[in-house]
Amino acid sequence: MRIRYRVDATVVEGHRARFSIELEGVDAPSLDLVLPSWVPGSYHLVNYVRGFRDLSARAAGGTGSVPVQRVGSERWRLTTAGIHALTVQYTVYGHQMVTEAFDLTSDHLFLNAALSLPYVDGHLQEPVEVELHLPPDWRVVTELEEVSARPPTYRAETYDELVDSPLDAGHPLVLTIRPHGIPHRISICGEGGNYEAHRLEEDLGKIVDASIRLVGESPLDSYTFFVHLNDVPDGGLEHASSNSAVVIRNAFAPLERYQRFLALQSHEYFHLWNVKRIRPKTLGPFDYTREVPTGQLWWMEGTTDYFADLILRRAGLFSPTKYLEETAKIAKNVLATPGRNSLSLEELSRIAWVDYYQPFEETPNQSASYYGKGYLASLCLDLEIRYRTETRASLETVVRRLWTEYGKPGRGLEEGELQPVAERATGLDLSEFFDRYVRGTVELDVEPFARYAGLTFGPRPKAPDDDAPEPGYLGIRFEDAGGFVRLTHVLLDTPGHRGGLSPGDEIVALNGSKVSFPKFAKELEAYPPGTPVDVAVFRRGYLRHLALTTGKSPPEKYRFAPAEPANDLSRKVHANWLDAPWVAPKSEAESKTE
Ligand SMILES: [Zn+2]
Numbered sequence: 001m002r003i004r005y006r007v008d009a010t011v012v013e014g015h016r017a018r019f020s021i022e023l024e025g026v027d028a029p030s031l032d033l034v035l036p037s038w039v040p041g042s043y044h045l046v047n048y049v050r051g052f053r054d055l056s057a058r059a060a061g062g063t064g065s066v067p068v069q070r071v072g073s074e075r076w077r078l079t080t081a082g083i084h085a086l087t088v089q090y091t092v093y094g095h096q097m098v099t100e101a102f103d104l105t106s107d108h109l110f111l112n113a114a115l116s117l118p119y120v121d122g123h124l125q126e127p128v129e130v131e132l133h134l135p136p137d138w139r140v141v142t143e144l145e146e147v148s149a150r151p152p153t154y155r156a157e158t159y160d161e162l163v164d165s166p167l168d169a170g171h172p173l174v175l176t177i178r179p180h181g182i183p184h185r186i187s188i189c190g191e192g193g194n195y196e197a198h199r200l201e202e203d204l205g206k207i208v209d210a211s212i213r214l215v216g217e218s219p220l221d222s223y224t225f226f227v228h229l230n231d232v233p234d235g236g237l238e239h240a241s242s243n244s245a246v247v248i249r250n251a252f253a254p255l256e257r258y259q260r261f262l263a264l265q266s267h268e269y270f271h272l273w274n275v276k277r278i279r280p281k282t283l284g285p286f287d288y289t290r291e292v293p294t295g296q297l298w299w300m301e302g303t304t305d306y307f308a309d310l311i312l313r314r315a316g317l318f319s320p321t322k323y324l325e326e327t328a329k330i331a332k333n334v335l336a337t338p339g340r341n342s343l344s345l346e347e348l349s350r351i352a353w354v355d356y357y358q359p360f361e362e363t364p365n366q367s368a369s370y371y372g373k374g375y376l377a378s379l380c381l382d383l384e385i386r387y388r389t390e391t392r393a394s395l396e397t398v399v400r401r402l403w404t405e406y407g408k409p410g411r412g413l414e415e416g417e418l419q420p421v422a423e424r425a426t427g428l429d430l431s432e433f434f435d436r437y438v439r440g441t442v443e444l445d446v447e448p449f450a451r452y453a454g455l456t457f458g459p460r461p462k463a464p465d466d467d468a469p470e471p472g473y474l475g476i477r478f479e480d481a482g483g484f485v486r487l488t489h490v491l492l493d494t495p496g497h498r499g500g501l502s503p504g505d506e507i508v509a510l511n512g513s514k515v516s517f518p519k520f521a522k523e524l525e526a527y528p529p530g531t532p533v534d535v536a537v538f539r540r541g542y543l544r545h546l547a548l549t550t551g552k553s554p555p556e557k558y559r560f561a562p563a564e565p566a567n568d569l570s571r572k573v574h575a576n577w578l579d580a581p582w583v584a585p586k587s588e589a590e591s592k593t594e
Pocket of ligand 1: 238267268271300301304
């Protein structure tokens with residue numbers, strides 16, 4: 001069947017664009033048009049269809065209308081008996097600048113096909129074309145193959161490729177770099193922005209170079225970094241030959257904020273291998289109508305996140321100290337999640353569709369992010385492999401093997417196949433690690449793994465001159481409710497939990513003294529750990545008093561520090577992992593003279 005979409009954005013009325021689909025070679029009595037319920041990379045079902053209106057169809061040549069019945073929210077059935085060519089028309093409202101957007105304003109169009117171009121059921125693997133009608137001075141940036149310049153027309157080999165190739169039109173600033181001889185465009189869309197073009201080119205070039213060196217080769221002919229500047233950030237979404245990031249305008253300075261931008265880019269770029277090509281079987285070709293669970297998302301996201309930071313280290317964009325600080329932050333976040341050992345990484349992966357994407361008040365007590373927990377497992381597995389193989393292998397070796405055996409030949413990973421690949425790549429028996437930390441729920445203690453690299457891991461000690469008061473700890477998370485303190489979460493096994501606080505409670509007084517949202521954290525300083533306190537709350541609108549005893553806050557910060565003694569092998573692992581020699585810890589006397 002010949003499938004040709006037409007997008008008309010020449011007249012933008014209230015963010016609504018006109019679309020049509022020309023179908024030729026229809027040979028069935030009926031056919032279904034279906035809009036995806038999810039976008040690959042964003043694992044949750046969403047009603048993207050809500051902006052659709054006025055869908056109708058007529059036979060080609062003006063021979064009359066084609067009956068259309070909406071048989072589901074996202075499915076239209078066309079009665080096509082005796083009709084071989086037809087045109088479908090509809091309009092879509094698009095006004096949301098997020099990573100998986102259909103966004104149309106008077107000066108820009110960002111088009112993700114999954115939100116605007118329904119597919120013909122049963123014809124997902126056939127080529128499609130997209131023809132654009134745009135204001136005359138607009139420029140188009142996309143990784144789709146151009147088949148005609150006027151009007152701009154693009155072709156995808158399959159609907160999957162179309163969904164995986166977003167398209168930006170308007171007045172983007174486009175920078176081009178050529179690391180390893182491969183053209184990479186940086187397409188920046190949106191007003192303002194405190195970036196330095198020169199520096200972006202240089203630093204993204206370093207990320208590309210370090211990534212290609214890590215995996216060993218690049219499958220790309222070209223790549224686009226879509227960067228959308230906005231007032232609200234939305235992270236990034238990976239594609240096979242591009243990624244789409246929505247960041248705040250001033251994401252590029254100061255340095256720490258800019259490093260977060262680079263970490264996001266490093267993560268999304270590494271996905272071009274890990275998840276786009278090294279992928280679980282269920283993730284391509286895609287079933288867009290339902291959840292497609294896999295137990296490997298922890299590897300696809302957590303391990304990608306682990307490598308994103310390691311690549312920044314390899315690229316010289318993170319110092320060894322900065323790298324270890326970032327890793328310690330990830331570990332802290334996992335350790336601060338009471339539900340971190342409720343589910344295995346595999347199970348967290350499979351239920352990402354609910355737990356990660358639709359969190360609720362009890363989520364931290366019964367679940368954890370497979371990003372953070374997957375990052376930590378990747379770190380520990382990497383250190384174990386480097387140590388046990390005396391640095392002959394690492395998690396990088398595993399990725400390279402996944403690339404040559406699966407990614408490059410286009411073979412999907414079966415469930416449970418990660419461990420055997422890692423074992424083939426490293427020559428190690430890794431069953432204990434996978435049993436405990438991937439399929440099991442054993443607490444992942446980072447310290448013994450840090451020792452493999454001559455480091456210790458633990459809470460950062462208080463500075464000797466730090467005499468700040470220690471506030472009482474309740475184990476709650478809260479938000480501003482018109483100046484009052486409304487609890488959003490009560491963490492398991494904390495003073496608040498033991499004392500009977502509930503999400504939704506509004507704390508109005510401590511020991512009879514009125515409290516307010518802006519000052520609440522400060523007010524807790526009056527109740528140091530171990531202080532009994534009467535907590536007055538409105539619960540479902542009725543005043544209650546609860547007797548609590550404040551506790552001690554869990555560590556605010558963790559750190560990696562050199563371990564003494566460190567044997568020769570762990571020093572070698574340190575250098576091999578961090579590209580930096582192991583340095584002995586400073587003695588007391590040295591620290592004091594600093
Ligand atoms: Zn990701």
